[in-house]
Amino acid sequence: xxxxxxxxxxxxxxxxxxxxxxxxxxxxxxxxxxxxxxxxxxxxxxxxxxxxxxxxxxxxxxxxxxxxxxxxxxxxxxxxxxxxxxxxxxxxxxxxxxxxxxxxxxxxxxxxxxxxxxxxxxxxxxxxxxxxxxxxxxxxxxxxxxxxxxxxxxxxxxxxxxxxxxxxxxxxxxxxxxxxxxxxxxxxxxxxxxxxxxxxxxxxxxxxxxx
Amino acid sequence: xxxxxxxxxx
Numbered sequence: 089x090x091x092x093x094x095x096x097x098x099x100x101x102x103x104x105x106x107x108x109x110x111x112x113x114x115x116x117x118x119x120x121x122x123x124x125x126x127x128x129x130x131x132x133x134x135x136x137x138x139x140x141x142x143x144x145x146x147x148x149x150x151x152x153x154x155x156x157x158x159x160x161x162x163x164x165x166x167x168x169x170x171x172x173x174x175x176x177x178x179x180x181x182x183x184x185x186x187x188x189x190x191x192x193x194x195x196x197x198x199x200x201x202x203x204x205x206x207x208x209x210x211x212x213x214x215x216x217x218x219x220x221x222x223x224x225x226x227x228x229x230x231x232x233x234x235x236x237x238x239x240x241x242x243x244x245x246x247x248x249x250x251x252x253x254x255x256x257x258x259x260x261x262x263x264x265x266x267x268x269x270x271x272x273x274x275x276x277x278x279x280x281x282x283x284x285x286x287x288x289x290x291x292x293x294x295x296x297x298x299x
Numbered sequence: 300x301x302x303x304x305x306x307x308x309x
Contacts, residue, residue: 092308096309099309137306143307146307146308146309149309150309153309197305203305206306248308251308265306265308268306268308
């Protein structure tokens with residue numbers, strides 16, 4: 089449906105915005121390496137079913153997400169490493185990994201390796217942006233392009249919510265993927281005050297600056 | 300609809 093496709097396109101756009109920023113400005117300043125590494129873990133643990141993906145649409149996106157995220161990690165860890173300031177990126181990701189691991193082991197859809205990793209990736213994705221938001225809070229401002237990246241990334245998960253409602257209403261089975269929905273709503277809520285500042289500042293041509 | 304892994308979203 090339209091919400092789902094727009095969400096996935098927004099997700100892909102966010103990655104291209106981030107790559108564009110890093111390559112054009114030859115800098116990854118303002119970007120949390122920890123958040124990016126968490127996203128790589130998210131894609132790898134979620135797409136373990138890659139060889140058995142029945143839908144060409146999903147298959148292509150999975151390849152795109154894993155490969156572009158690997159490239160981002162390469163750029164941040166190797167090519168533009170000196171522009172990356174670890175002193176600003178101090179969020180304790182152990183807590184996020186622990187949170188996702190505990191929920192994944194306690195409440196998977198089924199007790200299989202793939203399902204536990206899938207649930208882990210969903211919970212981890214819901215909080216993976218926290219090191220990035222924490223970094224923004226520490227520096228107090230961000231380049232416009234970084235704000236656009238975060239806006240596109242947040243829009244992706246926000247659009248999945250009307251997608252789930254649409255699917256619930258239109259599909260005869262009326263099934264709800266509880267883990268995905270609860271984690272998806274949590275993820276969207278974490279973006280809410282970023283969205284507000286983006287709307288009140290960046291969309292009106294001002295610098296992204298925290299009050 | 301047949302879904303191998305059961306999760307058809309990204």
